[in-house]
Amino acid sequence: MSATAHEAAMFLHRIKILTLAGFTIWIDISWLILAALLIWTLALGEFPRTVPNLSAATYWWMGFAGTIGLFISIILHELSHALIARRYDMPIAGITLFIFGGVAELNKEPSSAKAEFLMAIGGPIASMVLGTILLLIAAASEKTVSPAAFGVLDYLGGLNWILALFNLIPAFPLDGGRVLRAGLWGWMNDFGRATRIAAGSGASSSALP
Structure with missing residues (x-):
């Protein structure tokens, strides 16, 4: 990490x-x-x-x-x-x-x-x-x-x-979450938006039962 x-x-x-x-x-x-x-x-x-x-x-x-x-x-x-x-x-x-x-x-x-x-x-x-x-x-x-x-x-x-x-696991700041952010960043060419989406995925993962 x-x-x-x-x-x-x-x-x-x-x-x-x-x-x-x-x-x-x-x-x-x-x-x-x-x-x-x-x-x-x-x-x-x-x-x-x-x-x-x-x-x-x-x-x-x-x-x-x-x-x-x-x-x-x-x-x-x-x-x-x-x-x-x-x-x-x-x-x-x-x-x-x-x-x-x-x-x-x-x-x-x-x-x-x-x-x-x-x-x-x-x-x-x-x-x-x-x-x-x-x-x-x-x-x-x-x-x-x-x-x-x-x-x-x-x-x-x-x-x-x-x-x-x-x-x-694609949950930021785990490595998988950073891989996800890198993919989104490369696709959208927007670091801030990619960070928000990746951070959101981490919050969603932590909320799972």
């Missing part, structure tokens, strides 16, 4: 963790809450169900590994946005992970419909590629790695596909 620096101003309590490819990576405190909940859910629910008959300690380590894998997956997703944005002269203030995922913070709006489209679609494509690679590795190594390693790889492969498909 991407947002302007103004839209990302809600991140008031965040910690700088590293610089990657010239972009500062931050973690908002809310992401730590998500991480704790995810470790707990994976260790006590998901992995005992999908990979039974392992020790409790193994499930906790799997939960930790799965959460770190999600962390890396989100960074790669957002880094794809950021690299394409930089290619099209859209400066990125940084990448922040928060409770709903991650966001690449744009310093200005896209310069063209093409730039908007490529930047928006880059994240989901990166997640699809990563998810496919992980699923192929899991399938190829199922009989040669431990059940715990297979379970984590298989989980992360599927999770990256879920991440990609969720972000493609």
